[in-house]
Amino acid sequence: MLSTQQVHDLNAPFTADHDFTLAHLGEQLDRRGGPGAAEVVAQLRRFQVAVPSWALGTGGTRFGRFPGGGEPRTLDEKIADVALLHQLNGSSDAISLHIPWDIPTDVAAVRQQLAAAGLRIDSVNSNTFQDQPDQPASYKFGSLASTEAHVRAQAVQHNLDCIAYGQQLGARVHTVWLADGANFPGQQHFRRAYQRAQESLTAIYEALPADWTLLVEYKPYEPNFYSMVIPDWGTSLALCQSLGQQAQVLVDLGHHLPNTNIEQIVARLQHFGRLGGFHFNGSLYGDDDLTTGSTKPFQLFLIFNELVDSAQDAAVHNPAVAYMIDASHNTKDPLEDLLQSTDNILTAYAKALLVNRPALQAAQEANDAALAEDLLRDAFLTDVRPLVAEAYRQGGGALRPVAAYRQAAQRAALTQQRGRRAVSTGL
Ligand code: PSV
Numbered sequence: 001m002l003s004t005q006q007v008h009d010l011n012a013p014f015t016a017d018h019d020f021t022l023a024h025l026g027e028q029l030d031r032r033g034g035p036g037a038a039e040v041v042a043q044l045r046r047f048q049v050a051v052p053s054w055a056l057g058t059g060g061t062r063f064g065r066f067p068g069g070g071e072p073r074t075l076d077e078k079i080a081d082v083a084l085l086h087q088l089n090g091s092s093d094a095i096s097l098h099i100p101w102d103i104p105t106d107v108a109a110v111r112q113q114l115a116a117a118g119l120r121i122d123s124v125n126s127n128t129f130q131d132q133p134d135q136p137a138s139y140k141f142g143s144l145a146s147t148e149a150h151v152r153a154q155a156v157q158h159n160l161d162c163i164a165y166g167q168q169l170g171a172r173v174h175t176v177w178l179a180d181g182a183n184f185p186g187q188q189h190f191r192r193a194y195q196r197a198q199e200s201l202t203a204i205y206e207a208l209p210a211d212w213t214l215l216v217e218y219k220p221y222e223p224n225f226y227s228m229v230i231p232d233w234g235t236s237l238a239l240c241q242s243l244g245q246q247a248q249v250l251v252d253l254g255h256h257l258p259n260t261n262i263e264q265i266v267a268r269l270q271h272f273g274r275l276g277g278f279h280f281n282g283s284l285y286g287d288d289d290l291t292t293g294s295t296k297p298f299q300l301f302l303i304f305n306e307l308v309d310s311a312q313d314a315a316v317h318n319p320a321v322a323y324m325i326d327a328s329h330n331t332k333d334p335l336e337d338l339l340q341s342t343d344n345i346l347t348a349y350a351k352a353l354l355v356n357r358p359a360l361q362a363a364q365e366a367n368d369a370a371l372a373e374d375l376l377r378d379a380f381l382t383d384v385r386p387l388v389a390e391a392y393r394q395g396g397g398a399l400r401p402v403a404a405y406r407q408a409a410q411r412a413a414l415t416q417q418r419g420r421r422a423v424s425t426g427l
């Protein structure tokens with residue numbers, strides 16, 4: 001962790017430039033007549049994106065993994081990493097846990113560490129996509145949708161255990177991503193597999209505490225390459241509607257086939273009041289888990305345009321959405337990648353806040369396609385970086401989080417503390 005004075009000193013070289021560009025942009029926005037700089041900064045400051053415990057270590061592929069030094073080995077080291085991110089950007093106030101990788105051994109100590117850093121647990125996530133050494137039944141042929149009752153029972157129980165761990169730490173969201181599916185035509189009976197998944201999810205849902213949300217994530221392929229039991233948002237939505245109001249769909253940006261119109265999916269789910277969670281990442285081919293906003297920033301902006309539009313529409317009754325990054329960083333320092341992802345998310349959000357919404361609505365009603373698109377372009381092409389930096393600064397963070405992290409040699413410090421070969425638990 002850095003001291004307040006250190007953060008202040010790290011900001012010093014950038015402050016004059018920042019003040020100048022912020023004032024200039026503020027004037028521009030005032031002339032436009034939409035939301036002003038102070039209003040956008042206030043909204044950005046409220047926007048928090050959770051960090052998954054499994055994204056704090058270097059990612060990899062089945063061909064190899066090339067870890068850097070100083071990876072967090074334990075839950076308290078993972079929380080320490082998120083505390084550092086939050087200190088630098090004021091926008092990463094939560095951590096999501098994957099069980100069994102993050103089972104807390106000392107609950108009181110974890111709660112204390114979270115409180116001291118101003119952090120909370122975002123969600124707990126079950127893992128029935130791998131076999132654990134001490135586990136009686138194998139998930140080789142599925143878990144919640146397995147043909148074998150005892151395998152399904154074990155998978156259901158694991159999810160209940162996750163909720164219990166989450167309760168100990170004050171979480172209120174449980175996320176299920178089901179890897180179940182088939183690799184070969186004919187291997188699995190589609191309707192029966194769906195029904196078994198539905199029954200297992202019902203058992204989990206019935207044990208869900210009254211103030212919790214169950215998020216159901218979908219994915220078109222991987223690890224199964226012929227069919228997945230929950231491949232798309234339609235299946236997730238149908239499952240959630242059959243379960244009850246506390247069940248919500250989770251959209252992971254990487255879980256769509258190339259060129260899918262994700263912004264329309266977001267709008268549709270909000271229409272049904274069923275958009276419960278987001279996993280941000282960047283994707284070009286599939287579940288590539290690239291830095292959020294690195295490859296398709298315009299699409300990220302269009303997604304935020306829908307989120308802002310729904311938030312400002314009294315007719316939309318969608319509960320609060322749990323935002324999280326779910327990325328892998330095969331060659332970057334994970335902490336730098338998470339800072340960049342959060343920065344891109346806030347940038348897209350700020351741009352969406354600048355859309356002249358009454359004018360856009362009028363253009364849409366008048367079927368003026370050129371004007372509608374221009375209004376989006378105006379917002380997208382505005383350089384909002386001073387607003388994002390100001391949000392960081394007002395939250396006690398760094399004007400330039402990645403530069404500050406580098407300047408303060410934080411990776412070297414972590415490597416010295418934890419060692420060059422420290423390996424994070426997880427994927
Ligand atoms: C699956 O690809 C996924 O997106 C799910 O959210 C998992 O929980 C996560 O990645 C980590 O494996």
Ligand code: MN
Binds near residue numbers: 326
């Ligand atoms: Mn995900």
